[in-house]
Amino acid sequence: MCATCGCGHSHSPEVVTLEQKVLAKNDHLAAHNREWLTARGIRAVNLMSSPGSGKTTLLERTIRAIHARPVAVIEGDQETRLDAERIRATGSPVVQINTGAGCHLDAAMLRDALDRLAPADGCLLFVENVGNLVCPALFDLGEDVKVVIVSVTEGVDKPLKYPHMFAAADLVVVNKLDLLPYVDFDLDICRAHVASVNPHAEVVAVSATRGDNVDSWLDWLGD
Amino acid sequence: MCATCGCGHSHSPEVVTLEQKVLAKNDHLAAHNREWLTARGIRAVNLMSSPGSGKTTLLERTIRAIHARPVAVIEGDQETRLDAERIRATGSPVVQINTGAGCHLDAAMLRDALDRLAPADGCLLFVENVGNLVCPALFDLGEDVKVVIVSVTEGVDKPLKYPHMFAAADLVVVNKLDLLPYVDFDLDICRAHVASVNPHAEVVAVSATRGDNVDSWLDWLGD
Secondary structure (H helix, E strand, O other): OOOOOOOOOOOOHHHHHHHHHHHHHHHHHHHHHHHHHHHOOOEEEEEEEOOOOOHHHHHHHHHHHOOOOOEEEEEEEOOOOHHHHHHHOOOOOEEEEEOOOOOOOOHHHHHHHHHHHOOOOOOEEEEEOOOOOOHHHHOOOOOOEEEEEEEHHHOOOHHHHOHHHHHOOOEEEEEOHHHHHHOOOOHHHHHHHHHHHOOOOEEEEOOOOOOOOHHHHHHHHHO | OOOOOOOOOOOOHHHHHHHHHHHHHHHHHHHHHHHHHHHOOOEEEEEEEOOOOOHHHHHHHHHHHOOOOOEEEEEEEOOOOHHHHHHHOOOOOEEEEEOOOOOOOOHHHHHHHHHHHOOOOOOEEEEEOOOOOOHHHHOOOOOOEEEEEEEHHHOOOHHHHOHHHHHHOOEEEEEOHHHHHHOOOOHHHHHHHHHHHOOOOEEEEOOOOOOOOHHHHHHHHHO
8 A cells, every 4th residue: 555645555665665664754853743732731732533524613613612721733735824814713822834735744844843833731732633534544643632524414334445544543422413403324333333443532522513512622621 | 746646845966857757658648548539539538636525426326427528447446345336227338447556547457447448439438547636637648628627515615726637628517506504615706716827727516426417417528
């Protein structure tokens, strides 16, 4: 498999070797990020999902609910500063990374963003990855925990069809509970599919727009 | 930028050169696929979207509505044969490609799938790409047309945030019109955002589950 973006087969040994070097370099930089964050008592949460699963909406609600410690945010998107503007409106410090044609954040991008953001010691740092249920799973950023968000409109089969992402998750947030009455989605089946690829991942179901069960998510963050 | 998966910056010149070779090799194989398909009068449609936007549901409805010419399908997913089983239930010939950790189909995978599928001369061939709004945009498969599907639950900003995908599209299908009453989505704004990154792309809004306006999609396919 291609270590750069995980793109299947058909690559030459020459390409595979070089891509392994890219991942190894990323892991090295991620370890430095982790040391840097730990030394400052900063807890970093890597938020990953498909485009449009509600990462930014969940963040907006989360930031407005957290008062016990400072919060800071790093936003990743191919283009635009739209998400950073939404976060800034909450009062949280934020920087935007634009990846251009890129499909995920990497540890070097996080390092650069940390320099620009200068997050407060002891803060809770959210890193919203590029919307992509595939490639971000391969790239350690140096975060404490990985959270995967999936919305009820996407169907119950996503953990089975994109197992690498769900296998990497510490927590799976099932979002858009407000749309549950209008779609074919069984939460118990989704939980079973998550468990089948990752028995250790917790699952919390919420509605970020309406606020259902967001307390459970905040409790998880607090631990 | 990384030519293999488009993963932003921070790559060495050595990596960039090799990745350009990967893309050039893919383009060469795609050109062969295109020749092969054209010689057999096969029209190939590359369907791309985020995970859970409704590609397979749209295909199920489409296959059941088309009687004028034979249809065949190639399904792409990281894992499972779930989508191929859904397509097989419609009576259409289908093969499944599993990309493992891979984030997109490429021309070599299509070539291999064509050998296994042996599609009928003159057929309409649908290729359902891996659910990913980023990486599949970079890899020509040899298709006639690229169709990008986005659902109303994903929000209007996706063409701006993932411009490479929408810039590559011949048609944008806005799906899940049945959920429009329950979400914050303005179709006119979405159309304007598509036009801003791709003035030539047509936009058709449908509900694949309920059937709204699917005739417009079928008309487009017929042309």
